[in-house]
Amino acid sequence: MKKITTLLLSLLASSVLAQNSDSVAIRRIYNEALANGKSYEWLRHLTKQIGPRLSGSEGAQKAVDWTKQVMEQQGFDRVFLQEVMVPHWVRGAKEEAYIHSGSKKTTVPIAALGGSVATNPKGVEAQVIEVKSFPELRALGTEKVKGKIVFFNRPMDPTKLNTFDAYGGAVDQRANGATEAAKLGAVGAIVRSMSNRHDDQPHTGGTRYGTGVPLIPTAAISTNGADLLSKSLTENPSLTFYFKQNCETLPDAKSYNVVGEIKGSEKPDEIIVIGGHLDSWDLAEGAHDDGSGCVQSIEVLRIMKALGIKPKRTLRAVMFMNEENGLRGGIKYADLAKQNNEKTIAAIESDEGGFTPRGFGIVGKPEERAKAMRWAPLLAPYGLTDIGPGSGGADIGPLAQTGTVLFGFKPDSQRYFDYHHTPVDRFEAVSQRELELGAASMAALTYLLDQYGL
Template sequence: MKWRLLFGLLAMIAMVPLFSQTEDDRITIRSFYDEALTSRQSYHWLKDLCAIGPRLSGSESSLQAIHWVKGVMDTCGFDRVYLQPTLVPHWERGNPEKAILYDSKGGEYPLNVLAIGGSVATPPGGITAEIIEVPSLMAIDDIPREEIEGKIVFFNPPFDQTNIGTGASYGSNVGTRAQGAVKASQKGAIASVIRSVSSGDDDAPHTGTGHYEADVDSIPAAALGVRSADIVQHVLKLDPHAKMHLEMSCKWFEDAPSFNVIAELRGSEYPDEIIAMGGHMDSWDVGEGAHDDGAGCMHALGALKLLVDQGVTPKRTIRAVMFINEENGTRGGEEYADQAVKLGEKHLVAIESDAGGYSPRGFGITADEEQRLKLESWLDYFPKNTISYMSKGGGGVDIGPLHRADGTPMIGLSVDGQKMFDLHHSANDVFSAVHPRELELGTASMATLVYLLSQYGL
């Protein structure tokens, strides 16, 4: 009995500091959520950012956004704010694209269309040709060249609406957007159009990056809104000789100077251990890049500001990195990794938010299993209905180069993704599509994660 009492007392004494530390952490973390939900700072910043307009790499407005965000960071009380220069590709869409479907009986159907990023232009005045519908990227391999030569290939794979995780459906169709023009050109087509990679029920076309190959003729590449794609599909069924007119005036320019923007809070005990979190400053040139990826940038910036406002002195160094050129080149992510290697920086972990400003759900982890289990043991710190899993596999395009360069573990924020691919890369990705509470829950969740990492390592 006595032994048991003594044992109990000893256990209680041992638990006191642990218990109070945990309680302190809980109070700090709660304050992140309270502050984010009431101040809505990330949301207000996102509004200002979106007001600048779309931010395609190399554009004037992308530079404006870069200088705007640096200006904001300068007022936040961070230890260091700096620009990291890099060259980025510079492509412009030119005049609004035109696409019209003509049936053999004189019927005319205007179509909603966007050039795929990086596309070449059509000749002035456009092209008009018969269309061959191809159900998927791979299906073109089985079609004889004679049936394709001189035509416009219409890749028409449907978006798989059965996946609960819409990212999987996006992932299985995005290859068509990227490779369609090369595959079509190899068989003698004069242009390639695709059904937009979209879960949406509207007719806004979705752009995104496309590829050419040096030894394959570059042909114009475009994406139709899903309703427009339905029209083409329907008309072709009745009239296989229907024709499409396509007019695009896109242009390539020399690489342009640009920057990553970085804000830093210096670690008090382990300043050389860096936790980097970020999103990408560039967006496509339609819409406002609100969810993709203004939201991710404001998650990172807002999280760093929450630490300052709540009086947190992190033990390890924390950075908010606004990467440039995620959409069509990844030059920002590569430059960040190059500089980290050159300067011998040691990153504890890199975290990316590029899934939209929706309600946070979990984190995807690319790290040792032991590290993932450590992260999983922190789940209890996150309020219910925010972060509920630390799953295997995750990261992001911007932090990928660092991971590949020196093995830095990667974490990607997962959000409730049901709406993301309705508007991703389309004119509908605008500020009004972002909900303040959903965005701020993401910001506070990022703050919580970097706070725990800075205090306890990985």
């Protein structure tokens, strides 16, 4: 009995010592990020010196070259590119739109949705049918929709505490609205911007066309513009809406994922991925979406080197290309990982903005989630209290097929859709302190994953 008691006390003491050691290491990680962090200045360069980075654009290539250079300068063990062919859509000249009611023409802000076709050179003008759902649209039938512009006006649900849940409940209009409208003979589709903020900024984003369905032009209208159009339709159901856009889809272009790694000292064949997507929409500097995630990912590896932490497992910072309108970078990375028989034990993605850290969503087996959740007491002092089942991220999603456990970094969500896919997603919208706290949070989780695996 005495031997058993001694063994139990020894195990307990070892556990306490390990927790104390981990607590000290995590504190050092935060100190380094907050006192000597590089992520904010990296973000300044990415947004101000390079700017918009839509796949296939000159800005995207400049971002590839620059992030590769940054990681080489940090002295990572290996920095390399993964070639990937990406869509190349261009917006062209600025869009025009107005509400035509009687003799009055009222200009409203719109932005063509990514992947949309152009209108004819003179634009499109037609009567408007307002709907809030696809079932409502289908119930109207071809007779009432043919020849008209369909206006999708379902707002994001303001009662959802997590704004990503609200976004998920409304974004089908943007993704598939043009296809559903075209099936019934519509000549165009206008979609309320994906935001609860009332302003004059139209939020762009990707749209998809169904096979065998006519390709009709589609655009987002600002929330203020949507409210005005809806009110105007109530007053005059016979009004018309005019819009003109000049977008074009060019042949696929060559681009790259950018990868930097620190080789593991004990288990180099086990890989931990930390990443964000390098591309951004053409209207924006892409500071929150997703410049923040990229510079935070590079910062994780820089912190490890700065503190002299020699990881047991291989750590990779991955700048994925083409999340916004194709996900081809994420798919290519996963395909190459499978082809090369790589064992990626975990992947962390930051793609919800550079706001105050709240936690991590986990995608994996129950026992894998349970192990990660046992680290909650070590992370809670830093505000990371929302740790549990959730989503991982679009770019790392394809890795789940090979058994990789996915972690989605979760910052506070309340302001993200004020900026998402708009010209106001600028460097000035990001707080240095919040950005650095996010990088430290990702580094802390990376440290625990490296020390203990899953």
